[in-house]
Amino acid sequence: MRKQDITIYDVAREAKVSMATVSRVVNGNTNVRKDTRERVMKVINRLHYQPNAVAQGLASKRTTTVGLIVPDLTNLYFAELSKGIDDIALLYKYNIIITSIENRLMREDQAIQGLLNKQVDGVIYMSDNLPEEAIEAFKRTDTPVVLAGTKDSHSEFPSVAIDYQKADTEALNLLYNDGRRNLALVLGNPDTVVSAENRIPAYKKFMADHGLGEGHIYTNIKDHSDGYNLLSQLEQDGIDGVIVSRDVTAVGILNSAIDAGKKVPEDLEIITANATQIASVVRPALTAIRQPLYDIGAVAMRMLTKLMNNEEVPEKQIELSYEILKKQSTTNE
Amino acid sequence: MRKQDITIYDVAREAKVSMATVSRVVNGNTNVRKDTRERVMKVINRLHYQPNAVAQGLASKRTTTVGLIVPDLTNLYFAELSKGIDDIALLYKYNIIITSIENRLMREDQAIQGLLNKQVDGVIYMSDNLPEEAIEAFKRTDTPVVLAGTKDSHSEFPSVAIDYQKADTEALNLLYNDGRRNLALVLGNPDTVVSAENRIPAYKKFMADHGLGEGHIYTNIKDHSDGYNLLSQLEQDGIDGVIVSRDVTAVGILNSAIDAGKKVPEDLEIITANATQIASVVRPALTAIRQPLYDIGAVAMRMLTKLMNNEEVPEKQIELSYEILKKQSTTNE
DNA sequence: CTGAAAGCGCTAACAT
DNA sequence: ATGTTAGCGCTTTCAG
Numbered sequence: 001m002r003k004q005d006i007t008i009y010d011v012a013r014e015a016k017v018s019m020a021t022v023s024r025v026v027n028g029n030t031n032v033r034k035d036t037r038e039r040v041m042k043v044i045n046r047l048h049y050q051p052n053a054v055a056q057g058l059a060s061k062r063t064t065t066v067g068l069i070v071p072d073l074t075n076l077y078f079a080e081l082s083k084g085i086d087d088i089a090l091l092y093k094y095n096i097i098i099t100s101i102e103n104r105l106m107r108e109d110q111a112i113q114g115l116l117n118k119q120v121d122g123v124i125y126m127s128d129n130l131p132e133e134a135i136e137a138f139k140r141t142d143t144p145v146v147l148a149g150t151k152d153s154h155s156e157f158p159s160v161a162i163d164y165q166k167a168d169t170e171a172l173n174l175l176y177n178d179g180r181r182n183l184a185l186v187l188g189n190p191d192t193v194v195s196a197e198n199r200i201p202a203y204k205k206f207m208a209d210h211g212l213g214e215g216h217i218y219t220n221i222k223d224h225s226d227g228y229n230l231l232s233q234l235e236q237d238g239i240d241g242v243i244v245s246r247d248v249t250a251v252g253i254l255n256s257a258i259d260a261g262k263k264v265p266e267d268l269e270i271i272t273a274n275a276t277q278i279a280s281v282v283r284p285a286l287t288a289i290r291q292p293l294y295d296i297g298a299v300a301m302r303m304l305t306k307l308m309n310n311e312e313v314p315e316k317q318i319e320l321s322y323e324i325l326k327k328q329s330t331t332n333e
Numbered sequence: 334m335r336k337q338d339i340t341i342y343d344v345a346r347e348a349k350v351s352m353a354t355v356s357r358v359v360n361g362n363t364n365v366r367k368d369t370r371e372r373v374m375k376v377i378n379r380l381h382y383q384p385n386a387v388a389q390g391l392a393s394k395r396t397t398t399v400g401l402i403v404p405d406l407t408n409l410y411f412a413e414l415s416k417g418i419d420d421i422a423l424l425y426k427y428n429i430i431i432t433s434i435e436n437r438l439m440r441e442d443q444a445i446q447g448l449l450n451k452q453v454d455g456v457i458y459m460s461d462n463l464p465e466e467a468i469e470a471f472k473r474t475d476t477p478v479v480l481a482g483t484k485d486s487h488s489e490f491p492s493v494a495i496d497y498q499k500a501d502t503e504a505l506n507l508l509y510n511d512g513r514r515n516l517a518l519v520l521g522n523p524d525t526v527v528s529a530e531n532r533i534p535a536y537k538k539f540m541a542d543h544g545l546g547e548g549h550i551y552t553n554i555k556d557h558s559d560g561y562n563l564l565s566q567l568e569q570d571g572i573d574g575v576i577v578s579r580d581v582t583a584v585g586i587l588n589s590a591i592d593a594g595k596k597v598p599e600d601l602e603i604i605t606a607n608a609t610q611i612a613s614v615v616r617p618a619l620t621a622i623r624q625p626l627y628d629i630g631a632v633a634m635r636m637l638t639k640l641m642n643n644e645e646v647p648e649k650q651i652e653l654s655y656e657i658l659k660k661q662s663t664t665n666e
Numbered sequence: 667c668t669g670a671a672a673g674c675g676c677t678a679a680c681a682t
Numbered sequence: 683a684t685g686t687t688a689g690c691g692c693t694t695t696c697a698g
Binding site: 340341342352353355356357359360384385387388389390391392393394 | 690691692693694
Binding site: 007008009019020022023026027051052054055056057058059060061 | 674675
């Protein structure tokens with residue numbers, strides 16, 4: 001059996017209409033008389049006709065496909081964002097081409113170009129690392145782009161995220177109210193927009209405002225074992241409260257503390273800034289900045305559908321609200 | 334700037350060759366003289382020509398796109414499989430269209446049909462729930478399919494997985510050697526091929542072989558809270574050792590035990606059968622059947638590339654080796 | 667080694 | 683309401 005043996009032409013012949021009419025009924029065009037529509041439908045069903053989306057795409061210049069650019073699918077942060085995107089995409093009948101860029105073989109701008117070559121109708125970019133080449137690639141095209149769970153420096157692109165500075169400040173304040181004075185910030189890549197322009201400035205400002213000195217910012221701490229190994233350094237620096245950008249990293253610190261016989265939160269308070277499922281299943285459960293990841297994805301995709309339809313989008317920089325989930329890794333006084 | 338302003342025709346004109354020749358150099362056809370190739374390349378670069386993949390797909394009947402069908406991206410089991418698939422896909426220059434079927438709006442066979450309409454060159458199916466309509470949809474097409482991390486009842490389709498029966502038996506044996514006699518099996522959907530034809534028979538056989546009676550099989554225990562709530566039942570039934578099909582569920586049981594003041598492994602031994610990252614970051618770390626998820630995905634995708642090229646694939650039912658990772662949720666005597 | 671020409675399967679004016 | 687006719691941008695014989 002062939003991949004595609006029957007075409008719109010076969011249906012037209014069998015139903016004794018032109019292919020234009022078949023096309024109309026397939027696309028739900030109302031300008032078809034009821035009985036011809038039914039006749040055509042009957043033939044479609046009998047022949048099991050299925051439109052070739054590639055041909056449709058070439059002819060109509062719309063592929064009903066959106067591209068997703070994501071650093072790493074096994075990072076639940078992105079997986080949860082993706083789920084929100086996926087659900088809305090399904091609702092609006094878009095397919096998703098996913099491209100992960102963590103792999104060294106794939107640069108950001110190449111990923112974008114690949115998606116553009118496939119003629120996607122729009123793209124959602126989820127990495128908080130948006131290099132110059134990527135920005136230029138986006139500017140060269142008129143295919144709409146939305147950033148999800150991240151922002152760009154100059155707010156050139158539509159985005160959906162939270163107010164990272166406010167969230168971090170609030171988290172630092174929680175630590176401060178618990179009596180902690182030696183506060184640290186643990187980051188992965190320090191050069192991303194979220195780190196460099198949001199978390200770090202918020203941290204520095206907080207420390208200055210409260211007369212806590214320079215503080216300690218640890219960078220390039222990216223996974224569980226990095227976190228695990230960081231503990232001795234934290235001890236050495238006398239840290240008693242820490243904000244960690246990624247939750248598996250936070251869990252690494254937590255496990256390291258437990259294994260070393262330290263008590264959390266008594267000896268060290270931990271707050272994770274990007275909570276996923278993992279933050280809540282470890283014990284003690286991690287106090288966290290809970291970003292509405294699913295919603296961020298969903299809102300981003302919804303905005304993209306509007307952009308793809310050239311609809312009005314008054315607010316292009318959307319900030320959703322977060323909450324600070326007080327769990328067991330802080331005393332919450 | 335247009336989505337696609339320059340076509341192969343523009344390049345042909347500028348380079349003073351026919352579009353056939355441009356097509357040849359774009360596709361690396363060797364039948365082009367070196368200097369014409371270079372001349373064409375220069376024009377391509379000057380004009381920033383990028384081939385329209387949709388047009389290529391229509392003309393060549395190959396889209397260099399594969400479809401992925403996955404129940405839930407936020408389940409790390411599938412995310413890790415996907416990563417293996419993605420890396421190999423990148424290597425062979427395939428794009429990936431991902432479809433999740435967890436959503437009630439999308440049935441398995443609809444997902445398949447949607448992918449087929451998009452003219453994917455192949456599909457990888459990752460759900461261990463393969464309903465009859467899905468089987469028929471696959472049979473109706475000659476687009477190759479590979480099952481990853483699961484199997485079908487009759488081994489009709491190529492698949493990459495592990496020997497679930499052997500793995501479960503080995504895990505049960507570990508519990509038995511630790512002196513446990515009241516062994517239970519905790520499953521999500523009991524009607525999948527992996528559950529119904531592998532885990533359950535292996536469990537029943539083990540219980541019978543060791544004179545341990547009927548045992549206890551708990552079904553439809555799907556997430557952390559299901560696991561959490563199951564504990565009281567386990568206690569009631571006097572269970573002292575349990576195999577859990579999903580690791581977040583296992584963590585639910587574990588946390589419930591901890592919160593109830595029980596000791597793991599002393600009071601209850603836990604082994605998770607589908608270990609992901611989560612199994613190793615909780616404390617006590619979970620003893621687990623470690624499936625090589627990344628490799629399963631990678632091997633499945635590699636096999637699919639061969640199938641798509643009509644290459645010989647002698648072994649279509651591949652079983653990769655697993656290992657039993659002895660951690661802290663068993664005494665390991 | 668290169669070009670001409672016929673599609674791939676469908677949409678979208680434009681007629682009627 | 684329906685049919686006719688050009689393409690969409692590219693690949694692929696088939697000639698030469």
